[in-house]
Amino acid sequence: xxxxxxxxxxxxxxxxxxxxxxxxxxxxHSHVYWYRQLPEEGLKFMVYLQKENIIDxxxxxxxxxSAEFPKEGPSILRIQQVVRGDSAAYFCASxxxxxxxxxxxxxxxxxxxxxx
Amino acid sequence: KNQVxxxxxxxxxxxxxxCTLQCNYTVSPFSNLRWYKQDTGRGPVSLTIMTFSENTKSxxxxxxxxxxxxxxxxxxxxxxxxxxxxxYICVVSALAGNNRKLIWGLGTSLAVNP
Numbered sequence: 001x002x003x004x005x006x007x008x009x010x011x012x013x014x015x016x017x018x019x020x021x022x023x024x025x026x027x028x029h030s031h032v033y034w035y036r037q038l039p040e041e042g043l044k045f046m047v048y049l050q051k052e053n054i055i056d057x058x059x060x061x062x063x064x065x066s067a068e069f070p071k072e073g074p075s076i077l078r079i080q081q082v083v084r085g086d087s088a089a090y091f092c093a094s095x096x097x098x099x100x101x102x103x104x105x106x107x108x109x110x111x112x113x114x115x116x
Numbered sequence: 117k118n119q120v121x122x123x124x125x126x127x128x129x130x131x132x133x134x135c136t137l138q139c140n141y142t143v144s145p146f147s148n149l150r151w152y153k154q155d156t157g158r159g160p161v162s163l164t165i166m167t168f169s170e171n172t173k174s175x176x177x178x179x180x181x182x183x184x185x186x187x188x189x190x191x192x193x194x195x196x197x198x199x200x201x202x203x204y205i206c207v208v209s210a211l212a213g214n215n216r217k218l219i220w221g222l223g224t225s226l227a228v229n230p
Contacts, residue, residue, distance in 0.1 A: 004159070042205065042222035043160070056217070091159050104150075105218075107159030 002027070004094050004108035012114045019079040019086070021111045025094030032075040033093040033105055034060075034067055043091065049075060082115045089113075118143045120208050120221035128227045133196055137224045139189040139206030147209040151180050151191045154203045154223065163191070163204075196228045 005024040013019050025032050034046040045059040049069040060067065064082075069075040079086055089112050093105035120141045129135050141149070148167045152160035164173040164180040166189075173180050177194045193200055203223040210217045 043220045045218060045220070093159070104162045104165065107161070110157075110159055 004029075004092055004106050006090075006092050006108035006111050008111060009109060010112050010114070012116065013082050014116050015083055016081050019082050019113055019115075021077040021079075021090050021092075021113070023075040023077070023092030023094075023108060025075070025092075026096075026106055029094035029096050029106070031095045031097065032069050033095075034075075034077050035091045035093065037089045037091060037110075039088070046077075079113075082113075084115050087113055087115045118208075118210055118217075118219045120206055120219050122204075122206050122221040122224050124224060125222070126225040126227070128229060129196055131196060131198055131228055131230050135193050135196060135226065137191045137193075137204050137206075137226070139191070139221060141187050141189070141206070141208045141219070143187075143208040143210045143219055145211045146184065146187075147211050149180075149182055149189050149209070150207045151178070151189075152205040152207060154205060156202070160205060193226075198228050198230060201226060201228045 004026055007022050011019055030051050032049045035043040036046055037043045047060045047067045048056040051069055052071050064080045066078045089110045091107055091110045093107045095103045095105045123138045148165055150165045151163045153163050154160040163178050164175050166173050166182045168184050171182050179192045182189045191204055203225050205223040206221040208219045
């Protein structure tokens with residue numbers, strides 16, 4: 001059973017370009033979470049999705065950022081018109097279900113975005 | 117306000133020594149508390165998870181404790197190894213309606229030196 005997969009692992013963009021980050025959850029997992037980690041800082045929750053639904057996007061900036069988890073295919077975190085402050089590591093996690101007290105999130109290796 | 121605070125911010129120990137990391141939280145209503153290990157350049161990996169009724173949980177050389185009354189948790193690492201060098205993150209889960217919201221600490225950066 002492959003773990004959570006993210007691609008690309010490294011992404012370089014110039015200011016104003018778009019960044020698309022992909023996350024394939026573990027097999028059998030239908031819940032996906034995106035986090036951002038700035039250098040020397042802790043993880044910050046961005047968004048929680050189930051298949052075709054956004055459950056909680058309270059941590060996502062209102063502008064330029066969007067996320068989706070379609071019925072088929074990976075979850076996508078999209079950043080439009082990137083700025084230097086978007087440079088960070090973006091981690092995706094998945095879990096099999098929620099509502100249970102001990103559900104664990106399994107993390108991918110992250111995508112490191114560098115905005116020039 | 118829901119918060120998780122960890123101490124120390126960073127720690128250096130010699131290989132073979134024990135150490136204890138602290139986590140204080142103000143999260144309500146409390147659901148569970150987890151400790152994650154994050155190696156440099158990698159995603160976090162779950163070490164332990166404890167609910168309200170559990171006050172200790174072990175995973176190999178890692179032992180976590182939870183005092184729900186004082187809202188404190190500790191992670192004890194026994195006989196440290198070089199591979200223990202990582203960031204250790206305390207994460208508290210709060211009930212939010214039908215969902216649970218994770219509140220992440222900033223982590224303790226541990227360096228184990230030979």
